[in-house]
Amino acid sequence: MTGGADNVYDSLERIFHEPNRLAIMSALCGAGRAGLTFGELKEACALTDGNLNRHLKVLEEADAVRVEKEFVGRKPRTTVFLSTEGAKRFNDYLEALAEVLRKAQEAMPAVSRAQPAPPAARRAHG
Amino acid sequence: MTGGADNVYDSLERIFHEPNRLAIMSALCGAGRAGLTFGELKEACALTDGNLNRHLKVLEEADAVRVEKEFVGRKPRTTVFLSTEGAKRFNDYLEALAEVLRKAQEAMPAVSRAQPAPPAARRAHG
Numbered sequence: 001m002t003g004g005a006d007n008v009y010d011s012l013e014r015i016f017h018e019p020n021r022l023a024i025m026s027a028l029c030g031a032g033r034a035g036l037t038f039g040e041l042k043e044a045c046a047l048t049d050g051n052l053n054r055h056l057k058v059l060e061e062a063d064a065v066r067v068e069k070e071f072v073g074r075k076p077r078t079t080v081f082l083s084t085e086g087a088k089r090f091n092d093y094l095e096a097l098a099e100v101l102r103k104a105q106e107a108m109p110a111v112s113r114a115q116p117a118p119p120a121a122r123r124a125h126g
Numbered sequence: 127m128t129g130g131a132d133n134v135y136d137s138l139e140r141i142f143h144e145p146n147r148l149a150i151m152s153a154l155c156g157a158g159r160a161g162l163t164f165g166e167l168k169e170a171c172a173l174t175d176g177n178l179n180r181h182l183k184v185l186e187e188a189d190a191v192r193v194e195k196e197f198v199g200r201k202p203r204t205t206v207f208l209s210t211e212g213a214k215r216f217n218d219y220l221e222a223l224a225e226v227l228r229k230a231q232e233a234m235p236a237v238s239r240a241q242p243a244p245p246a247a248r249r250a251h252g
Contacts, residue, residue, distance in 0.1 A: 009145040009171075017145065019135040022226060030233035046133065087234075094230055100148060101227060104220055107156035108213075 008103070011096040013089060015062050020047060021055050025090045028065065028082040035068075035081035056080060064089060134229070137222040139215060141188050146173060147181050151216045154191065154208040161194075161207035182206060190215060 016025055027044040028036060036044065042052050059065045064086030068079050082090070142151055153170040154162060162170065168178050185191040190212030194205050208216070 009149040012145045014145075017143070019138045019140075019143065019226075022230070023135045026226075026230040026233050029230065045135075090230075091234060094227065094234065097223070097227055098231075100145075100152075101220065101223055104148070104152040104155065104216075105224075107152050108217060108220065 008096060008099050011092075012100065013093045013096075015058055015064065016090055016093040017097075018055070020045060020051065021059060023047075024052075024055055024059065025064070025082070025086070028080060029087065029090065031082075033081070035079045038078040038080065041080055059086070062086075134222060134225050137218075138226065139219045139222075141184055141190065142216055142219040143223075144181070146171060146177065147185060149173075150178075150181055150185065151190070151208070151212070154206060155213070155216065157208075159207070161205045164204040164206065167206055185212070188212075 016022060023045040024041060027041060031040075038052065041047075042049065045052065047055070056065065056067060060067050063083055066081045066083050068081070070077055070079070142148060149171040150167060150173075153167060157166075164178065167173075168175065171178065173181070182191065182193060186193050189209055192207045192209050194207070196203055196205070
């Protein structure tokens, strides 16, 4: 990479950028310290068991979330928590994302400016 | 997918969500109708020839950009333009991204709220 002014794109942490993991992290942020059970998270993110498991594994291996398994009576219960480190890094990711979005939105008007003036506007000068 | 309130994540168009393609689309938006040559785009996005070619192929196949090759004297020149359809869809993507970001940023304070009050604040009540 040659770097330069556009490195803000490199600072988008890829583990959080995947849309389903973005949804998971966002839901866990909203839950605070209580965390969310596997079932709650599955519903909040509209994911299948398999997909949620797969994404949680990626996030757990990156130390972004903590997964606790316990028995409530004879039923197993899985609860997922945002780690302190995960919250910090997700916050950094959101800041980078906001910057990327700001740049793109600033660039966007150039597209409309480049369109020819509508016929009505041109007639007004004729 | 069971859908529900969180489908905003599904509306993040994946071809634009990849960070390097986000950089390419953003640079092309800023260039307006004139487009950007391959070299300009490569520099703006800090990409290698191979990577830029690969991403442009994905964007071209999705009709998001138009790639024109011409000879200037005896030298070939490649210019890349945002298509009208591409500009529209990228704008929709940015709107979805802004919504995802807003939701995540709203959820974020819950993490700090969930922290125990700092000792100084607790002492103030003692």
